[in-house]
Amino acid sequence: MNxxxxxxxxxxxxxxxxxxxxxGVGQMLPCWMAYVVAGAAIMLILINAVLLGAAIVSxxxxxxxxxxxxxxxxxxxxxxxxxxxxxxxxxxxxxEDIVPYGADRIAFTIVPVLMVASLLVGAAVIxxxxxxxLVDLNVGVLFILAVSSLTTIAIFTxxxxxxxxxxxxxxxxxxxxxxxxxxxxxLSVLGVVLVAGSMSLGDIVVAQAVPFFLVQPLAFFVFVAxxxxxxxxxxxxxAEAESEIIAGYHTEYSGIKFxxxxxxxxxxxxxxxxxxxxxxxxxxxxxxxxWLGWLWFLIKTxxxxxxxxxxxxxxxxxxxxxxxxxxxxxxxxxxxxxxxAVTLEVFFLRDAHGVLTTADLWIMAGINIVIAxxxxxxxxxxxxxxxxxxxxxxxxxxxxxxxxxxxxxSQGQG
Amino acid sequence: xLTALSGxxxxxxxxxxxxxxxLDWNDSAxxxxxxxxSAVAGALRDNPELDFQFLNAVSAVDFVAHFELxxxxxxxxxxxxxxxxxxxxxxxxxxxxxxxxxxxxxxFQEREIWDLMGxxxxxxxxxxxxxxxxxxxxxxxxxxxx
Amino acid sequence: MTIRTEPMTVNVGPQHPSTHGVFxxxxxxxxxxxxxxxxxxxxxxxxTEKLAEERNYVQIVTLTDRLDYTSSMINNQAYCLxxxxxxxxxxxxxxxYLRTLTAELQRIASHLIAVGFFVQELGxxxxxxxxxxxSRERILDLFEMLCGARxxxxxxxPGGVFADAPDDFWPALDQFLNDFEGELAELEDLLxxxxxxxxxxxxxxxxxxxxxxNCSVSGPxxxxxxxxxxxxxxxPYDAYDQVDFxxxxxxxxxxxxxxxxxxxxxxxxLRIVRQCxxxxxxxxxxxxxxxxxxxAPGAEAYxxxxxxxxxxxxxxxxxxxISPYRCKIRSPSLINLTITEHLLIGWKLADMIVSLGSVxxxxxxVDR
Numbered sequence: 001m002n003x004x005x006x007x008x009x010x011x012x013x014x015x016x017x018x019x020x021x022x023x024g025v026g027q028m029l030p031c032w033m034a035y036v037v038a039g040a041a042i043m044l045i046l047i048n049a050v051l052l053g054a055a056i057v058s059x060x061x062x063x064x065x066x067x068x069x070x071x072x073x074x075x076x077x078x079x080x081x082x083x084x085x086x087x088x089x090x091x092x093x094x095x096e097d098i099v100p101y102g103a104d105r106i107a108f109t110i111v112p113v114l115m116v117a118s119l120l121v122g123a124a125v126i127x128x129x130x131x132x133x134l135v136d137l138n139v140g141v142l143f144i145l146a147v148s149s150l151t152t153i154a155i156f157t158x159x160x161x162x163x164x165x166x167x168x169x170x171x172x173x174x175x176x177x178x179x180x181x182x183x184x185x186x187l188s189v190l191g192v193v194l195v196a197g198s199m200s201l202g203d204i205v206v207a208q209a210v211p212f213f214l215v216q217p218l219a220f221f222v223f224v225a226x227x228x229x230x231x232x233x234x235x236x237x238x239a240e241a242e243s244e245i246i247a248g249y250h251t252e253y254s255g256i257k258f259x260x261x262x263x264x265x266x267x268x269x270x271x272x273x274x275x276x277x278x279x280x281x282x283x284x285x286x287x288x289x290x291w292l293g294w295l296w297f298l299i300k301t302x303x304x305x306x307x308x309x310x311x312x313x314x315x316x317x318x319x320x321x322x323x324x325x326x327x328x329x330x331x332x333x334x335x336x337x338x339x340x341a342v343t344l345e346v347f348f349l350r351d352a353h354g355v356l357t358t359a360d361l362w363i364m365a366g367i368n369i370v371i372a373x374x375x376x377x378x379x380x381x382x383x384x385x386x387x388x389x390x391x392x393x394x395x396x397x398x399x400x401x402x403x404x405x406x407x408x409x410s411q412g413q414g
Numbered sequence: 415x416l417t418a419l420s421g422x423x424x425x426x427x428x429x430x431x432x433x434x435x436x437l438d439w440n441d442s443a444x445x446x447x448x449x450x451x452s453a454v455a456g457a458l459r460d461n462p463e464l465d466f467q468f469l470n471a472v473s474a475v476d477f478v479a480h481f482e483l484x485x486x487x488x489x490x491x492x493x494x495x496x497x498x499x500x501x502x503x504x505x506x507x508x509x510x511x512x513x514x515x516x517x518x519x520x521x522f523q524e525r526e527i528w529d530l531m532g533x534x535x536x537x538x539x540x541x542x543x544x545x546x547x548x549x550x551x552x553x554x555x556x557x558x559x560x
Numbered sequence: 561m562t563i564r565t566e567p568m569t570v571n572v573g574p575q576h577p578s579t580h581g582v583f584x585x586x587x588x589x590x591x592x593x594x595x596x597x598x599x600x601x602x603x604x605x606x607x608t609e610k611l612a613e614e615r616n617y618v619q620i621v622t623l624t625d626r627l628d629y630t631s632s633m634i635n636n637q638a639y640c641l642x643x644x645x646x647x648x649x650x651x652x653x654x655x656x657y658l659r660t661l662t663a664e665l666q667r668i669a670s671h672l673i674a675v676g677f678f679v680q681e682l683g684x685x686x687x688x689x690x691x692x693x694x695s696r697e698r699i700l701d702l703f704e705m706l707c708g709a710r711x712x713x714x715x716x717x718p719g720g721v722f723a724d725a726p727d728d729f730w731p732a733l734d735q736f737l738n739d740f741e742g743e744l745a746e747l748e749d750l751l752x753x754x755x756x757x758x759x760x761x762x763x764x765x766x767x768x769x770x771x772x773x774n775c776s777v778s779g780p781x782x783x784x785x786x787x788x789x790x791x792x793x794x795x796p797y798d799a800y801d802q803v804d805f806x807x808x809x810x811x812x813x814x815x816x817x818x819x820x821x822x823x824x825x826x827x828x829x830l831r832i833v834r835q836c837x838x839x840x841x842x843x844x845x846x847x848x849x850x851x852x853x854x855x856a857p858g859a860e861a862y863x864x865x866x867x868x869x870x871x872x873x874x875x876x877x878x879x880x881x882i883s884p885y886r887c888k889i890r891s892p893s894l895i896n897l898t899i900t901e902h903l904l905i906g907w908k909l910a911d912m913i914v915s916l917g918s919v920x921x922x923x924x925x926v927d928r
Contacts, residue, residue: 065685065686068687069686069687069690069691070690070691070694071690165568165570166570168568169592169909234683234684234685235683235756237683238910241683241910242577243577243578243680243681243682243683243913244578244681244683244909244910244912244913245909246576246577312685313685313686313687314684314687315683315684315756316679316682316683316684316754316756316757316760317682317683317684317756317760317910318683318756318759318760319760319908319910319911320592320908320910321908322759322760384755384759415794415795416794416795442860467773467774468773468776469776470776470862470864470871470873470890471862471873471875471888471890473875473886473888473890474888475877475885475886475888476886484875484888486862486873486875486890490773490787490789493794497862517774517775517776518774518775518776518898519774519775519776519777519895519898520776521775521898522601522894522895522897522898523894523895526894530609530610543602544601544602545601545602545605545927545928546602546605547602554607554610555609555610
């Protein structure tokens with residue numbers, strides 16, 4: 001028994017769940033096997049949680065979209081249609097697994113796996129409740145940003161391997177968008193890290209005596225906008241713009257591969273919402289956080305998801321060049337302003353030990369809300385003018401009572 | 415309100431510029447020689463009195479003995495309409511000059527006439543079949559197509 | 561530094577979510593920029609003109625339903641006007657009003673589809689489309705009360721309409737008009753000043769008036785280019801000379817103007833419908849005509865209406881038989897496609913879809 005006690009430097013040592021399973025199994029199994037079993041068990045829990053969560057998100061999104069659009073949404077299978085994802089999955093599993101002629105079979109097949117894998121690995125560091133994360137990495141933020149960038153590679157591989165020109169268009173667009181939006185997203189997260197004083201997601205939650213969406217509204221705004229671009233959701237969904245390039249990079253995918261890509265997409269929404277909850281909405285913190293932390297975390301996550309669905313059902317899509325303009329000329333300056341403001345505030349407000357008190361956070365919130373309002377207004381106006389100028393503003397149309405007015409047509413010959 | 419130019423009126427004005435083109439006329443239409451269609455079209459469009467800038471429709475009718483091309487025209491500034499017609503003879507490979515150079519709106523309609531009625535338009539930039547596929551045997555709107 | 565690029569040819573369609581049916585354009589792209597465009601048609605060709613030569617004058621009405629299936633009432637109207645012109649008859653006044661009324665309802669329905677899909681193609685995920693379809697459904701329900709069919713109505717006949725409106729049609733129509741007023745205001749509110757929509761459509765693919773006229777473009781596309789030309793005003797048919805309405809005119813002919821003109825036309829159509837309800841008098845709704853109509857040998861007629869897509873014309877030639885000797889259909893969608901190259905070349909892939917949507921073609925009518 002004693003031989004099996006975890007040493008405190010083990011990666012998973014800080015995880016209550018892991019320790020519980022490990023110690024329970026350790027009663028009857030050799031040490032190394034207990035380690036493997038516990039690890040596998042916790043992986044199973046994680047995979048099921050994320051993929052089942054993705055299924056629930058897909059159902060919830062469709063129901064919500066239905067409500068937004070004056071219709072019902074899936075409601076036939078199970079209570080309120082909640083079993084719809086299972087029906088969908090069954091359908092997709094029974095489909096023929098098609099690899100298009102001329103496609104790079106290996107690259108084509110590896111893409112769905114890569115996408116789901118990057119999603120799951122990213123989900124591992126998010127704390128679901130107090131001290132409950134698969135791994136509480138001390139570089140959690142860095143890790144999750146790095147891992148989520150894997151999706152870019154997967155998407156480009158998908159577009160290239162499909163041997164389809166729409167997929168190639170989608171891949172090209174996706175890479176352009178994802179790489180550009182990485183920059184403001186990282187800069188906005190940097191502000192959060194500065195205030196929290198740690199890159200560990202657990203510590204960031206603890207540091208949020210005042211939720212960071214109040215302390216850094218600008219960073220929150222940039223992060224949500226940037227993430228909706230990274231998730232390929234409207235108004236930034238050029239990579240899979242279904243009215244233009246069919247489905248973008250996953251045009252050629254069918255059957256279980258398509259199911260995995262969809263799972264990665266909805267799971268992506270889930271993980272990003274979880275990240276938003278953790279970074280800006282104080283994660284699991286709330287009343288009785290010791291026992292109900294998971295509930296607060298879920299509620300905050302679903303607030304994020306609702307926000308994404310709401311945006312998706314409301315806005316038309318921007319063009320690729322306009323999306324780039326929004327990124328580099330709007331979100332980028334905003335995130336830099338946020339970073340500078342937060343740096344200065346932290347520099348002047350912190351005490352001798354480099355710690356910020358709750359009062360300090362409220363002061364920062366007050367200052368930053370004003371900065372956010374002003375800079376969003378100013379840069380919003382600037383970007384609006386620029387984009388409008390680029391599309392040569394036309395005079396407003398007019399209503400003419402026909403039969404009275406004369407013809408305004410020039411007599412030009414075509 | 416719109417007025418319809420009578421064939422006689424139109425023939426009168428056309429004969430000033432193109433004396434050989436006009437063959438016949440009645441109340442509603444004027445018949446022109448098939449070879450001069452594009453010249454007539456140019457005259458109709460560029461004559462400031464007529465100013466037919468808008469081509470409504472190009473139709474072809476198979477009268478078995480001959481084909482007839484019917485051009486419905488409208489002047490947007492002068493607010494009058496006119497009908498110009500032309501008889502095209504021959505069943506093997508009847509041809510007529512294209513008016514695409516004058517009215518680009520005739521583009522698809524002339525291609526359609528070639529496709530379905532089998533009248534080839536010379537001077538059309540893209541004289542291909544439009545509705546049916548290349549290699550289709552015959553021209554379905556002809557009366558002898560069964 | 562310039563990067564050397566290689567042009568890429570893409571077949572957009574015939575199966576593509578945004579080509580309004582089986583339309584196909586072969587496009588050569590340089591990156592995302594369009595350098596070459598060639599429309600390829602004929603995937604829905606059914607030979608309507610040939611079929612019409614085999615049927616008698618009343619039977620052809622059902623063929624016209626299937627031309628532009630989003631505005632079958634107006635197709636009926638154009639054909640019936642041509643036949644009436646051929647036979648030299650005139651429908652009774654009540655029929656004229658009923659035709660005007662149903663045609664305007666159909667125009668609203670058709671424009672609602674155009675507007676909804678236009679915004680859908682801009683990338684709004686279904687929401688505006690569902691809002692417009694909500695109103696369109698009610699119009700189709702009204703048509704069902706009139707003639708038992710929703711899409712392929714065949715409501716009009718040479719010499720009038722198929723039957724007078726049932727009594728419960730009028731209160732239902734009133735109810736719809738009152739509701740629709742609010743729904744339209746909501747739609748205008750959501751769409752006309754939407755920032756993203758303006759940024760995506762203002763100044764994109766402008767169509768100068770001289771090009772529009774030279775390409776024989778008609779309907780909302782022509783008016784969006786600033787040409788004041790509406791056949792309902794220029795050559796009024798049915799009851800259009802009795803009603804008062806404005807013609808919305810665009811200024812630059814860009815995508816926004818084409819969209820704007822359609823939204824405004826819906827409002828004007830609403831006005832016409834209200835006036836028709838006020839002015840309509842009791843009376844017969846159909847002329848007593850023989851079952852099989854015959855026109856004089858050699859008679860010809862070109863009947864045209866301002867359909868929702870543009871000028872729809874039927875050129876009928878008679879040889880004295882029971883069916884027309886030749887029935888040429890001047891379809892606005894086909895001829896409006898002439899400007900495809902002008903609209904697309906030089907713009908981007910994303911604009912291409914929107915520009916095609918702003919022309920509002922219907923493949924049933926393009927290929928016939």
